[in-house]
Amino acid sequence: MTHARLTPLAQSLPATVPFVGPETQERARGAGFAARLGANESVFGPSPEALKAMAASHHWMYGDPESHDLRAALAAHHGCAPENIMVGEGIDGLLGYLVRLTVGPGDAVVTSAGAYPTFNYHVAGFGGDLHAVPYAGDFEDPAALFAKAAEVDAKLVYLANPDNPMGSHHSGADLARAMDALPKDTLLVLDEAYVDCAPEGTALPLPVDDPRVIRMRTFSKAYGLAGARVGYALGHPDLITAFHKVRNHFGMNRAAQAGAMAALADRDHLAHVLDQIAQARSRIAQIARDNGLTPLPSATNFVTIDCGADGTFAKAVLDALIARGIFVRMPFVAPQNRCIRVGCGLPADLDALATALPQALAEAKRG
Template sequence: MTMFSRFTPLLDQLPATVPFVGPEAIERNRGLAVKARIGANESGFGPAPSVIRAIADAAADTWKYADPENFELKQALAAHLGCRPENLAIGEGIDSLLGHIARMVIEPGTPVVTSLGAYPTFNFHVVGHGGRLVTTPYVNDREDLDGLLDLVRRDNAPLVYFANPDNPMGSWWDADSVVAFARALPASCLLILDEAYCETAPARTTPPVDALLDLPNVMRTRTFSKAYGLAGARVGYVIAAEGNAKAFDKIRHHFGMARVSVAAALAALKDQAYLAEAIAAIGRSREKIAAIAAANGLAALPSATNFVAVDCGRDGTYARAIVDGLMEHGVFIRMPGVAPLNRCIRISAGRPEDMALLEEALPQVLKRLA
């Protein structure tokens, strides 16, 4: 394959990767149809009907760029969160914001601390900027706050990633522990506190917004992709000290937001009644997944997210066989990438019809593997 001869040495050494293979690619590559799309932690309950209407209403205005200052969305988010618009940065999903933060902090060789098996897309950005990943294992399927702190201190790392609740395990820490962790970090280390799944977490999991706003070394990332059911819209945001939020203006894509996506996010924020319904439906689906797991002799882990990690009791090869086997029945799920987490499969909350397909397929897959 011909390629330009003078890309940066860093680019030359990077692998071409897709952090997550999409269900569409699996369908194409394996000649299978996805019937239950419960693998990417999307929300099959969908966005609110009011949001779908807002997208349709905004469609004719798609000839206009979105407001590069995201003024209206920042105002609405600030009112909803109880912070100032100046504490917010908006981006095309958390993935994009993680990329920006990586670029803001990482130079070639910079040590970056995360948990072994945590969010691969963050790792993709770290490596993509020449950073050096330093990891500590999960303890009892939970990210290890003491372990993260020790690594930060040992390597004098300027960046640490911690998701609460966690993906891929669904586990969580209480808000007090999170605040204590943030305050124990040296000021020279920026904490990315990824709260993509905060809406579905139990009370007192997510620290109040103002509990960390005084810390210039904390950035909290959130999204409309999960409980709000807007994964395809690409709307994420950062809550941070004003100076940090403003720093994104140095490198962000000012015209990166899709206009209908902004309209969708605004409508979603307004429809908190629907959000409450969706969260309740996700909770019921988590229970159903746990029941299906138990009926098949598998152990669902407690979850604060819109998915459930199910311990299949053996190794990653076995879990992979279950994932692949379910896909043959049209049930798309995923699994953690690293031992010992990869003894689990990861099933997203879904509609009753998705759960029915899972319930039908799982025993058949397990029987064939027995």
């Protein structure tokens, strides 16, 4: 009876979770993970200033629905106006609002096969028709994405740069050039969640006002505040303003707003974290090579490791790591699913990985 109350679209949707959380896996195995390296979080943590700001927050007050002060700080940081910025409950929340604003039943949307599943979840959730193009090797393929967008008259095309789950990236200049082929009625959703971890020149070098693109950024990765849920979109003011039509105006955690501001201001901590990330990437790559595996170059806070065979084998390696208390994840589709994805960790986390990986490989090879 309850089910009959749902809209036809809601009835057609699965009750799904795009990612199973590590806590769910811990409950299932009856033990915690020794190393939490699977969710692309930042084990290096947020700025101590962010911790202080969150602790000093008046939790009894609702957050400012305009996120005025945070938007002002972000505008100063990016050299744009606050009107170019929408703060939301993580990039996931902002992607949901964006899809709701632009995609109706039957509208075409384009992404890469094996790219961010939460974006796909939102597209399905509003009845959109998702078209996926293959990666070109271990890279998302802007030319193919934009060609498909033209072919299907897409409302949105999603591209993550740097890419998750492969860790690869394009230079911002190359991407800007590729956008010459972006159809004029297609909006590029450029997910730059990992751009803070990427080489100089990865961020798209176009004005924030460019109406062809909306960029997504987050405090969940390099800034170490995944638990706080603070993402933001950068874009043309007309599009940014449209979020007010549908968003949960009082959805932002007040302490998180304050924590994000403090994190943004602490450039020394960010530099420290980026140094830690660089060291961890090198160590993970070395651990992979020590075990005869191939680490892919990474522009992110994780390293994707080619296990040298197919998805079944990589899954066996992953399962054997998880059984040994090492939480990692892996790509969803072939051929990327020949890999596992290992987040940057503290030395102790990577020691645990170094111990577990040869055992996991041996177990996977036994089959």
